[in-house]
Amino acid sequence: MKVVAFNGSPNKEGNTWHALKMVTDALEAEGIDTEIVHVGNKTIKGCAACYQCVKNKNEQCVQPGDQVNEWVQKMKYADGLILGSPVHYAAIGGTMKSFLDRAFFVTGVNDSMLRHKVGAAVVAVRRSGGVPTFEQLNNFLNYAEMLMPTSNYWNVIHGRAPGEVNQDLEGQQIMRVLGKNMAWLMKLVEHGKGTIAPPEREPKTYFSFIH
Numbered sequence: 001m002k003v004v005a006f007n008g009s010p011n012k013e014g015n016t017w018h019a020l021k022m023v024t025d026a027l028e029a030e031g032i033d034t035e036i037v038h039v040g041n042k043t044i045k046g047c048a049a050c051y052q053c054v055k056n057k058n059e060q061c062v063q064p065g066d067q068v069n070e071w072v073q074k075m076k077y078a079d080g081l082i083l084g085s086p087v088h089y090a091a092i093g094g095t096m097k098s099f100l101d102r103a104f105f106v107t108g109v110n111d112s113m114l115r116h117k118v119g120a121a122v123v124a125v126r127r128s129g130g131v132p133t134f135e136q137l138n139n140f141l142n143y144a145e146m147l148m149p150t151s152n153y154w155n156v157i158h159g160r161a162p163g164e165v166n167q168d169l170e171g172q173q174i175m176r177v178l179g180k181n182m183a184w185l186m187k188l189v190e191h192g193k194g195t196i197a198p199p200e201r202e203p204k205t206y207f208s209f210i211h
Contacts, residue, residue, distance in 0.1 A: 001186055002033040003118075004074045005082035008096025009040040015124035015165040016040070019157045019175055020084045023122060026179025032080075032186065037071060039099050040086070044068065046098040047105060054109045061102045068102050075107060080118040080186050081146070083137045090129030092136050104140045112145060116198055118186045119146035120178060122155045124165055130156035149185045151178035 005024055009016035017036065024034035044066050052062040059076065060069045075081060083100065085092045092100070107113045121137030123130045131154055141148055155178055157171030158164075165171055 001031075001079040001190060002035070002077075003027055003080040003082060003182070003186075004078040005034060005036045005084060006071070006096070006099070007036055007038045007040060008083070008085035008093045008099070009124070010086075010093070010095070011162060012038055012041060014086070014162040015157065015159040016084045016086050016122075018159075018163060018165045019122045019124045019171070020082060022157075022172055022175035023082060023120070023179040023182070026176050027080075027183050030180065030183035030187075032183050035074070037074065039071070040093055040095050042066060042095060042099075044095050044098040044102075047101040053106045057110055059106060059110045059113070061106050063102070068099060069106075071099070072103050072106050075103065076113050078117070079190070080182060081114070081120075081141075082182075083119070083121045083140065085121075085123055085133055085137060087123060087125040087129040087133045090132045092133055100137075100140050104144060108144060112201060114144040114146055115201060116189070117144075117146050118149060118182060118189060119144070120149055120155065120182055122157070122175065122178070124157050124159060126158065126160040130154070130158070147185060147189065149178060149181040151175070151181065 005020045007017050085096045119141040123134045151174045153174050158168045
């Protein structure tokens with residue numbers, strides 16, 4: 001089994017990376033392979049709402065010049081995902097948001113390819129805005145019908161300068177417990193395959209309040 005973690009921070013080994021590393025270390029201790037992909041230092045355009053991914057259904061966004069489609073394939077073949085972001089004005093970092101908007105749209109319109117994979121979100125923040133950002137990341141996981149492990153508190157860790165999160169003892173425990181719970185849930189899913197049938201996927205129903 002493998003987990004791919006996406007680092008939405010501009011800093012390659014800033015506090016978001018340290019938080020992800022705490023979770024992936026716990027996963028690897030349980031025998032699960034991990035990879036951390038650096039998203040936050042790339043140039044990623046936002047979704048153009050062209051709906052070509054809906055038309056083509058080829059697991060690709062038509063916008064050229066970045067690695068979004070490569071990352072979509074990593075998401076497809078992973079058993080679990082972790083979304084990690086710093087906090088920019090009490091929200092997801094802009095580059096990470098652009099990536100998630102496009103990637104989750106593509107995966108969603110291609111047979112909901114993330115459905116019933118295990119997914120978690122983690123946030124690194126200096127002071128405030130961690131919980132709103134955590135909730136925003138969870139919105140993507142929820143909409144994709146992913147299975148979400150929990151920790152013993154919200155998945156937010158505190159620090160300003162790179163590495164300061166290593167002084168947040170409670171935050172470290174949160175990430176460690178999250179990794180253990182994620183590994184356990186992934187193993188339950190794996191052992192349930194072929195034994196317990198998943199619920200049948202329903203076609204999405206859309207309703208507009210304006211007619």
